[in-house]
Amino acid sequence: MIKGFKGRLTTPDDTGYEDQRHLWNEAVRTRPALIARCADADDVALAIGHAVHHGLPLTVRAGGHNFAGRSLADGGLVVDVRDLTSISVAPENRVARLGAGLRWGQVDPVLQKHGLATTGGSVSKVGVAGFSLGTGLGWLGRGHGLAGDNLLGATIVTADGAVRDVGPEAEPDLYWALRGAGTGLGVVTELRMRLFPLVRPITGTLVHRLTDADAVLWQAVEATASAPSHLNWAAVLTSAPPIPGLPDDVQGRPVLLLPVFSTGPDGEDDPHVRALRRIGRPLLDTIAPTDFCTFQTSTDEAAPDGMCWDVRSEWLTGLDGPAADHAVAAIEDASSPLSEFLFRPLGGAISAPDAPDTPFSYRHAAFMTEIIANWSSGDGAAERTWSEKGLAGLMHLSAGGPDVNHLGLNESATRTSTAYSPATLDRLTTIKQTHDPHETFQTPPWINPSKTSPTEQ
Structure with a gap:
């Protein structure tokens, strides 16, 4: 079908098409016309040429873990690089x-x-x-x-x-x-x-009752306001995962999780780690020296295959009492135990004055939030509405836009364009016009060379 192509080509009529098409997010039902699983860069070039010659929408797939499923297009050609694993x-x-x-x-x-x-x-x-x-x-x-x-x-x-x-x-x-x-x-x-x-960082999770979440979250923000860059943490409102040692009355019930990650020289004696551990009365404290790879896989169970997902995200200028109250109330209304409200702090090297010049437009933000909705079957209308309402209750703290890696299903071009500043969008549009003037690559929507730059609209 593509002369000289060394990898695997799959169409909807071929055995194994569904396996090749399948993405992590089951809510994405997109059906491309051709999946070109490339063996090398030369295969990639051949696949691009085939798409251009036949006028096919062209997308790129690597991990396939994008919430919105942008690696596929109906009737399009997928340049699949999953076999490039050197x-x-x-x-x-x-x-x-x-x-x-x-x-x-x-x-x-x-x-x-x-x-x-x-x-x-x-x-x-x-x-x-x-x-x-x-x-x-x-x-x-x-x-x-x-x-x-x-x-x-x-x-x-x-x-x-x-x-x-x-x-x-x-x-x-x-x-x-x-x-x-x-x-x-x-x-x-x-x-x-x-x-x-990096060798054996200090990692683990503090688990708190939901009734204590407002106070604990606020104290955690205050305790880490001047924390050195080697300390990282997050706040996750979700149903209690199956961690040994949790009391029976919170198993599967909404709780506040505070994952902690530190590479500091003082190990468990790091004063900022100790400050987090002293907040409230945690139901469980698993903080200890940990194998890095073990920690990196510790949340895999919260993102299983075979489920439907949607997400809304936003960069935030900070956290306040109303935001904490809103998040606690929202997680109590979530219909799935895998749905979650997550807050991740920035600062450190991300926000440093000498941080490199890149398209990232929110180094001034204090937090990033993700509101992740999950369901097993159906259209997920209620769950998706839940994530939309979850975001709406935080928009008074918006730093300007969402995280480009956490854009969800059916988000408008107006919203996705705010993932970057207007000046950054102007520069990206110029680069797109230089390297892809005919819009060979159909995504993403925020750098479309056929449109005027955002500052001219």
């Missing part, structure tokens, strides 16, 4: 070359053999490419920056079929765009990531 580590230079089809659960163990790590996803099934080319907010973010901040270079196949190695000196504008707005500009086949020493 890993090369240069520990002396602290650089890794990662194939675009890798997931973090494949990468972290290899890096840890060298006592190294990089900012990666907090669910091991998340793909390296989609995470790193978007925001890339992970547990090492406060200490070492976002994933895009640590992208040293990449190999990308652009709409004209050219295979390009980009970096600070080669195609600098394209390199800039890849560090936070990398979808829709081409197909990245390899990423070169900066690495950092």
Whole structure:
């Protein structure tokens, strides 16, 4: 079907199509016309050329963990890079070359053999490419920056079929765009990531009753307001996971989880870790020196395959009492035990004055929130309305827009465009016009070269 193509081509008439089409989010029912599972960058170029010749919508799939399912298009061609899974580590230079089809659960163990790590996803099934080319907010973010901040270079196949190695000196504008707005500009086949020493961080979770959540959350914000960058934490309102040691009366009931992650020199004696542990009366405290890979897979059960998902996110200027009250009330109304309200702090290297110039537009924000809705069957109308209402109750704290890696189903172009500042959108539009003037790549919606730039509208 594509002359010279070495990988696997699958159409709706072929055995195995449903398996090849399947995404993590079961709510996405999109049916592409052709799935081109590429063996190398040359296959990628051939697949792009085929899509252009036949006028097919063109999308790119790596991990397939995007909430909105943007890696597929009805009747389109999918450039599938899941088989590009090479890993090369240069520990002396602290650089890794990662194939675009890798997931973090494949990468972290290899890096840890060298006592190294990089900012990666907090669910091991998340793909390296989609995470790193978007925001890339992970547990090492406060200490070492976002994933895009640590992208040293990449190999990308652009709409004209050219295979390009980009970096600070080669195609600098394209390199800039890849560090936070990398979808829709081409197909990245390899990423070169900066690495950092990491051996047995202090990690774990503090579990609090929902009745104490307002006070605990507010005290946690105050206790970490001046915390050093080696400390990271989050607040998660969700149903209690099956953790041994929890009292029977909270099993499966809404609780407040405070995951903690610290790479500081004082270990468990870190004063900021101790400050978090002293707040309230936790039902359970699992904080201890931990294998990094074990911690990175500890939330996988909260994001299982075979379920339907939607999400709403927003960068926030801070947290206040009404926001905490709203989140607590909302989680009590959630219909699924896997639905959750999550708050993640920024600061540290993410917000530092010397942070790199990338498309990320919310370094001034204090928190990012995710409101994740989950259901097992049906259209999920009630659950999706729940996430919309959840976001609405926090918009008085909005820093300006959502997280590009947590855009949900059916979000408007007006809203998705606020994932970046107007000046950033102008620059991205210019880069899109240069490298994909004919809109070969159909997504994402915020950098469409056929439209005037946002500041001209």
